[in-house]
Amino acid sequence: MAKKIRLGILGGGGDSLIGILHRVASQINDNYEIVGAVFNPKFEDNISFAEEIDIPTNRIYKDFDTLVEEEMKLPESERIQVCSVLTPNFLHFPMAKKLLENGFSVICEKPMTTTYEEAKILQATLEKAGTIFAVTHTYTGYPMVRQMREMVKQGALGKIQKVDVRYYQGWLNPVIHDKEKRSSTWRLDPEKAGISCCMGDIGVHAFNMIEYTTGMQVKSILADLNYLYDDNQMDIDGTVLVRFDGNAKGVLRSSQIATGEENGLAIAIYGDKGGLRWEQENPNYLYVMSDDKPLQVYKPGHAYNSKLSLDGTKLPPGHPEGIFDSMANIYLGVSKAIRGQEYNDGEFPTIMDGVRGLNFIESTVASHKNGNTWVVLD
Ligand SMILES: NC(=O)c1ccc[n+]([C@@H]2O[C@H](COP(=O)([O-])OP(=O)(O)OC[C@H]3O[C@@H](n4cnc5c(N)ncnc54)[C@H](O)[C@@H]3O)[C@@H](O)[C@H]2O)c1
Numbered sequence: 001m002a003k004k005i006r007l008g009i010l011g012g013g014g015d016s017l018i019g020i021l022h023r024v025a026s027q028i029n030d031n032y033e034i035v036g037a038v039f040n041p042k043f044e045d046n047i048s049f050a051e052e053i054d055i056p057t058n059r060i061y062k063d064f065d066t067l068v069e070e071e072m073k074l075p076e077s078e079r080i081q082v083c084s085v086l087t088p089n090f091l092h093f094p095m096a097k098k099l100l101e102n103g104f105s106v107i108c109e110k111p112m113t114t115t116y117e118e119a120k121i122l123q124a125t126l127e128k129a130g131t132i133f134a135v136t137h138t139y140t141g142y143p144m145v146r147q148m149r150e151m152v153k154q155g156a157l158g159k160i161q162k163v164d165v166r167y168y169q170g171w172l173n174p175v176i177h178d179k180e181k182r183s184s185t186w187r188l189d190p191e192k193a194g195i196s197c198c199m200g201d202i203g204v205h206a207f208n209m210i211e212y213t214t215g216m217q218v219k220s221i222l223a224d225l226n227y228l229y230d231d232n233q234m235d236i237d238g239t240v241l242v243r244f245d246g247n248a249k250g251v252l253r254s255s256q257i258a259t260g261e262e263n264g265l266a267i268a269i270y271g272d273k274g275g276l277r278w279e280q281e282n283p284n285y286l287y288v289m290s291d292d293k294p295l296q297v298y299k300p301g302h303a304y305n306s307k308l309s310l311d312g313t314k315l316p317p318g319h320p321e322g323i324f325d326s327m328a329n330i331y332l333g334v335s336k337a338i339r340g341q342e343y344n345d346g347e348f349p350t351i352m353d354g355v356r357g358l359n360f361i362e363s364t365v366a367s368h369k370n371g372n373t374w375v376v377l378d
Helices: 019-030 043-052 064-073 088-099 117-127 145-151 179-183 198-214 323-338 349-368
Strands: 006-013 030-036 082-086 105-108 133-135 160-169 220-226 237-243 248-253 264-271 275-279 286-289 296-298
Touching: 006 064, 006 088, 019 030, 019 082, 030 043, 030 064, 064 088, 064 349, 082 088, 082 248, 082 323, 088 105, 088 117, 105 160, 105 323, 133 323, 133 349, 145 198, 145 264, 145 275, 145 286, 160 198, 160 286, 160 323, 198 237, 198 248, 198 264, 198 349, 237 349
Parallel strands: 006 030, 006 082, 082 105, 105 133, 160 248
Antiparallel strands: 160 264, 220 237, 237 248, 264 275, 275 286, 286 296
């Protein structure tokens, strides 16, 4: 029996949104043991949170630099193998870079960095390090999203001609109209979040979803963003037209002021032979459409699904897969890579997805600021 992979966690304290998703997901397939962490910037909070969730406190460190320094003193057989970076965006780059330079593998939250330049530096750092790097575009872990990717790859839709992705949330509505609240939210602070709020936070998931499911690269974009208030420097809503090679086109709509919306990510892909439609809030149903057959609904766990999709289901059909399972599938893929086991293409988003994401975010803001002009992606 393989030993558990030694996992470190940065950020994701008890006060965070995403920490619990990573902690639970890392345990779902019995592959990881959390051995070290810096959950919060304050040491007392770190220790008390570790005690609360029953993680030994001897490797709970006062800050990130101390974690690296102390872990490097340990024999390799005891040292953290992979670290999850779950802090606000501006810390992803310095943390991930130093981790790679010291030989650790990294599971990094999105957006991978705050600038495209940093993303490319990280890519070069990974090439030298030769360790494993994943970006947690969580929704790629859903069995039916994986099925979409495989069906498109197998040609089930024919030639892709239209893509429509929407990611609507409403949580910023009560924040944005209150001057005090909007100046104290880190996602609206360029120092902490980077140059974009909506596109950087959720538009980037939608962009990744397009490239993950279609296997095609977006070639150029034109963006129209909304900031609502003059003192708000960060987009909170926007529409992006996308073009691929040939005549395939699409639209990416993203908003954090879509009042009342929760986590409304949805994608539809249309080819000359058929269409696929999937919604994150109803993730176990993949709608398969064609000109001449009744609507079909694909569900997880059935033998008609692809290997990539089936490798992401743990129970027989009828047991719904949710967001924790989706993230767990990414952790599973990373565990296979760390152990040198075979894994499917698409089991976890790579550094390239992170680099593409930053190319998208910066191009989107540039397009808007240049008066809604077309920008070619690298
Ligand atoms: N994959 C997804 O779907 C998804 C969803 C939500 C958030 N995220 C990403 O996860 C990251 C965190 O988002 P969140 O909503 O959990 O943020 P949050 O503000 O809720 O939590 C951030 C956590 O980081 C800790 N932290 C801050 N500075 C630190 C430091 N110097 N050292 C150690 N810990 C520190 C905070 O104490 C807190 O526990 C962001 O990059 C965000 O974009 C991804």
